[in-house]
Amino acid sequence: MxxxxxxxxxxxxxxxxxxxxxxxxxxxxxxxxxxxxxxxxxxxxxxxxxxxxxxxxSKEELISAAYEYHMKVMTQLTEGTDLQANTSGKTRLVRFVESGLTPPVVDPRAVSLWAGFLNKVRADAQMFEIHEQTYHDFRGRLEALIGEALNEANILITPPRLRSLAIACNAVMDGLWMEGGALPDAFEPEELPRIGLESISAIIGLELTQTTEGQS
Amino acid sequence: MxxxxxxxxxxxxxxxxxxxxxxxxxxxxxxxxxxxxxxxxxxxxxxxxxxxxxxxxSKEELISAAYEYHMKVMTQLTEGTDLQANTSGKTRLVRFVESGLTPPVVDPRAVSLWAGFLNKVRADAQMFEIHEQTYHDFRGRLEALIGEALNEANILITPPRLRSLAIACNAVMDGLWMEGGALPDAFEPEELPRIGLESISAIIGLELTQTTEGQS
DNA sequence: TCAATATTTATACAAACGTATAACTATTAG
DNA sequence: CTAATAGTTATACGTTTGTATAAATATTGA
The missing domain is CATH 1.10.10.60 (Homeodomain-like)
Incomplete structure (x- = not known):
């Protein structure tokens, strides 16, 4: 029994x-x-x-912990791709853009989470700090990669101009990420990274779509 | 008394x-x-x-009515700027981009509303239809303006290539709109339209920042 | 084997929620 | 001036919410 x-x-x-x-x-x-x-x-x-x-x-504490956890995971996702050091800045930039515009970074859940947290992040000082740090970290990395790639190609550029290019490229990536996540069926799988690379090539004035280096 | x-x-x-x-x-x-x-x-x-x-x-009905109302207002905001017909496509494109990257379109409340409605729009068929129509309408208008501007400059382009350019330019605008609304203090007032025009110029291969036509 | 302990369940409570309906009153038509 | 109407307030009901606390039980160390 x-x-x-x-x-x-x-x-x-x-x-x-x-x-x-x-x-x-x-x-x-x-x-x-x-x-x-x-x-x-x-x-x-x-x-x-x-x-x-x-x-x-409290629920408040759970929400904060969940946000911190999520941001950490997202950061690791955009960091993890590049371990071998002796690849060119240009190649690393290409990989950075590609990995940021394909799953699992491009993902309906990730976009929904961004939307779901937006208000709370604005209101809560601690969460706002995490957000700002993650955002600036991402853009800083993008800015560094653009700088290196241009430098390798002997293209001179002023710091404020580099900042503008980074903001623009970041916006392209954010926009494509958002649309790819919000309308998953509106784009072909390879369409997002392709358009991203084409656009960023045009913006920074350096062709990125024909990579000669080995692709991992 | x-x-x-x-x-x-x-x-x-x-x-x-x-x-x-x-x-x-x-x-x-x-x-x-x-x-x-x-x-x-x-x-x-x-x-x-x-x-x-x-x-x-019901509350459901109020939410739907509010969404419809909001989308109508946003559509009118991006339509309203251009009434005189004999301006060039290039000028109209410039104005379209500028008005989409300055207040009241760029606005914390608008971005928050986009975020707040996102899930509901995905779940509710009627709201999803409104969203898709507005989105495609916006991108369609952008695509038409780019096509006209390039045509005036005698730049030939295939339809699929035009589609890619429109997606890319739309992404730039979406990304800048989102960042400008989510981090209102991170950018100077003129920074967003300036970067937007510079980027779109580079992407479509047609200089937009030195307009010779009268500015409204 | 058995007591000690931290994990997990179970139950309870006040406040806030969407909804429903009755009562009141400003406004209009005649 | 009066009656009818519809806009508006007032009140109530059953659920769900976050939180609190007590009871049960799996696990560990001696």
Missing amino acids: SENEPKFRREPAQQRKEALIEATLTLIAEQGIRGATVREIAKRAEVTQGLIRHYFS | SENEPKFRREPAQQRKEALIEATLTLIAEQGIRGATVREIAKRAEVTQGLIRHYFS
Whole structure:
């Protein structure tokens, strides 16, 4: 009669936290922060709602933790591609653009998350700091790569002009990323990186679409 | 003793509806759709909550009406600039880009609204249709202007290539619009249209920054 | 094997939510 | 001036929300 099946399993703290955060992010992407209720989060993570309060002292704290986690993952996604150092700046720029305009960076969920967090990021000082740092870091890396690529080609450029080019290229990438994520069926798979590279080539005045170096 | 001050005023139906919709949009921009509660909407519109149900049979209907209203306003904002017909395509393209990259189109509230509506637009078929139509309309207009400007300069271009250029220019505008709205203090007032025109000039291969025609 | 402990479940509560309906009153038509 | 109408307020109801606390149980160390 009495089956001694355990009624629940205890998981390592970090693993549970991550599961709760993942469920939170999915729900925020689907229904916004207010739509990510503690009960629904618990259901998705397959625990009861009381457990959330055991790991996070409030919903506010869970949301902040989820944001931090997400931004870290996104940063790693755009960093990870390039490990071998002796590739040219031009090639690294090409790869940076390509990886930023293909999955998993281009992804409906990522765009939805950006939208879902926007207001909260504006209101919360700590989250705003994380956002600004990530944004400037991304643009700074793009600016450095453009500078190196132009330098290799012996194209001279002033710092303010380089800043403008970086803002413009960043805007192209942001725009394509947003549209690719918001309208996933409106573009062919290779269309986004192709248009991105063509546009950035034109903007910085250096052809990027015919790479002679080996493609990883 | 008994002052015969009227306890409320009756307003024309359309005026009340618009006030309710405006309050709704402001709240959606601030806190998302779920944050736009009927009670808070009523408070902002300075009426009691019961009145909302007199004009809209449900919150769902109010949200849809607010979206339709907002998209109409945004469309008019990007249409309105150009009335005199005998200006060149190049000039009209310049004005189109400039007006799309300055207030009131570039505006934190507009970006927040875009973010706030994103999920709902994906889920609701009717709202999705409105969104797609507006988006394609905008890009179509941009594509036509680019085509005319290039044609005037005797630059030949194939239709698929024109499509790519339009997607790219649209992405530049979207990206700058988004960044200008999300980080209002990160750019100088003239920086966005300047960078936009420079980038689009480079992308389509036609200089737009030195206009010889009169500027409105 | 058994007590100690931290994880997990279970239950409860006040506040806020969308909705429904009744009561009031400014406005209009005759 | 009066009655009818529709805009508006007022109140209420069942659910869902975030939070709080008690109870149960899986796991660990001695």
